[in-house]
Amino acid sequence: MFPCSPDGARATRQRRPLAAHAHARARDRSGHLARGAGWDGALGSRAGPAPVRGGGPPRDGRPGVRRERGAGRHAGLDRIGRLDAGAGTVEVEAGIEWPALIGGLAARQVGAERPLTIAQKQTGADRLTIGGAVAANAHGRGLAMRPFVADVESLAIVDAEGEVRTASRRQDAELFRLAVGGYGLFGVVASVTLRLVPRRKVERLVSLERVEDLMGAFSRRVGEGCLYGDFQFAIDESLPNFLRQGILACYRPVSPRTPLPARPRELSRQDWRGLVELAHTDRRRAFQRYAEHYLATAGQVYWSDTHQLGVYLDDYHRALDRRLRARVPASEVITELFVPRAALPDFMAEAAVELRRRGVVVIYGTVRLIERDGETLLEWAREPYACIVFNLHTEHSPQGIAATSGAMRSLIALALRRGGAYYLTYHRWASAAQVEAAYPQMREFLRRKAERDPAGLFQSEWYRHHVGLLGPSRTPRVEERRARRYA
CATH class of the missing domain: 3.30.465.10 (Uridine Diphospho-n-acetylenolpyruvylglucosamine Reductase; domain 3)
Known part of the structure; x- marks a missing residue:
């Protein structure tokens, strides 16, 4: 207790x-x-x-x-x-x-x-x-x-x-x-x-990398002792470097006696607001400013825990919509895809083609690494993957939601064709076939849920969606009438 x-x-x-x-x-x-x-x-x-x-x-x-x-x-x-x-x-x-x-x-x-x-x-x-x-x-x-x-x-x-x-x-x-x-x-x-x-002090190491070389760059940083890192890629769909070039920032432990900067170079809330607006109006400049800032912070020292905290602008899109006089309110919807690391360059190249074709705008994106889970039933990290996060601009209209949901399914299909998967957390736009391909254990997961909670006490929209998508998981003496009733 x-x-x-x-x-x-x-x-x-x-x-x-x-x-x-x-x-x-x-x-x-x-x-x-x-x-x-x-x-x-x-x-x-x-x-x-x-x-x-x-x-x-x-x-x-x-x-x-x-x-x-x-x-x-x-x-x-x-x-x-x-x-x-x-x-x-x-x-x-x-x-x-x-x-x-x-x-x-x-x-x-x-x-x-x-x-x-x-x-x-x-x-x-x-x-x-x-x-x-x-x-x-x-x-x-x-x-x-x-x-x-x-x-x-x-x-x-x-x-x-x-x-x-x-x-x-x-x-x-x-x-x-x-x-x-x-x-x-x-x-x-x-x-x-x-x-x-x-708890350690870590030094930020920054480099400009291409997606084709990214796995090698990650490996070098791991060999140098880096514990953390990610790669923010270019988001201007009109440029050749779209999803192909970005900033790799990694964090390597240093001596505990290394002083922290008295006045660290960091982005203020106002700086972030400016970057977010540029990502909606001038994505080329947004990436340039972001890259310039990170390159200028190379060598800066942080704590290993607090460097993982950041700025989040609550309800930023409401103010942005007013400032830009948007005809339709909008927000960014996140998706995360997983692919075998060797497949990352090919995946990103096809993703760029697909997003351009659909006219769906990427506001922010990053690539990270994950090792195999090996423990949970509904595991998403079935092998060491590259994790690709997209924040897609989505207008709150039938057309806007249809565009984003179609792009999400397309990106999931690209990942699945390469032996990858997607993260269940962020949206419910995957098709039934995609859910089962990415999570062949999903039906078993729902069956275990029905066995352990036959009255359907613990529920969510996420749960009812997947029961509706794949059908109730029936076991002897277990009926999921409640899931259908509250769908």
Whole structure:
């Protein structure tokens, strides 16, 4: 059970997970939760299955829609528990967000000879929960890292029967394999015991690279000891370097005595607003400015954890639409594709042709590396892949959404033809055939869900979509009527 500070009373230590436990056990005869005041705050005031969302990246393929509120939000579960320096682990409540976790770990270890910190986090946004990272089996910019499952020692999870269960590689290993990357469908994660790594100072190494040479450049940086890195590619579809050239920034450990810059060169929020606007109006200049900034920061020193944090401009597109007098409001929709590393140049060349042909605009894109998962049931990293992220400009109109959804399916097809896959998290525009080709274990995943939660307590739009796409997963005595009822 989740511990707090050493002097805290046992009853205080357990109050939040036990509150979730008690409410989950308090069912009425229909199998629904008999919600108390605390549970209402998480579930909202409606009957039916508990909607789940992990506080991770948005999973809705439609821009501007309401995202579900529910148990997966981990409201209030945001404390840091016991830090075990010897084991290199810390237990945290699943609702804690990355900045609070990184800052809290640093504050706990002031003066420590070898402070510990997180290994990786999602990039692009910071106000995401640890529970969300577990649900989506997320990844960051590690050069030789597996998905987030590698950083999870164990979970405390409230299952569909209202029982608080510990899941790890040694205890209830099947639940662990299902819950990490299980999109919140197997219970409410109350706390997570994370594996930590030494907190280090790292130096940024920057170079201009071509996609044809990128895997070799990544390999050289790994050989030089770099721990993190990614590649931002050119986004102007009118130029020959579209998706073919970019900035590679990698991070190599340096001596702990190396001073941090008193006034680091960094992009302000206003700088980011300017870059975002240029990406919509003059993509050639946007990439030039971005490249110039990164090249100017070569050699700058950062902490290995805080360098993974960044600026995110909330609701930036509303202000941008007003400034540009857009006739139709718009936003960027993310997709992430995975291809065998040797196939990256060919994939990017075909992707450039396809995006130009469709007239779909890329606002931002990056390439990262991932190692094989090998643990979760719904694994997306089946081998060491190159990960390609596209942010596609999408107008909120039938034509705009049709253009982006068609481009998404086309990009998925390009990845699948090369033995790759796509990330399930960001949108629901893959066809049924594409889902099954990328995730041949999806039907087994849905069957396990039906077995462990026959009443359909934990649900989401994502889950109902895939049940509707592939058909209910039937096992003896299990019927998923609820999934159809709430679709």
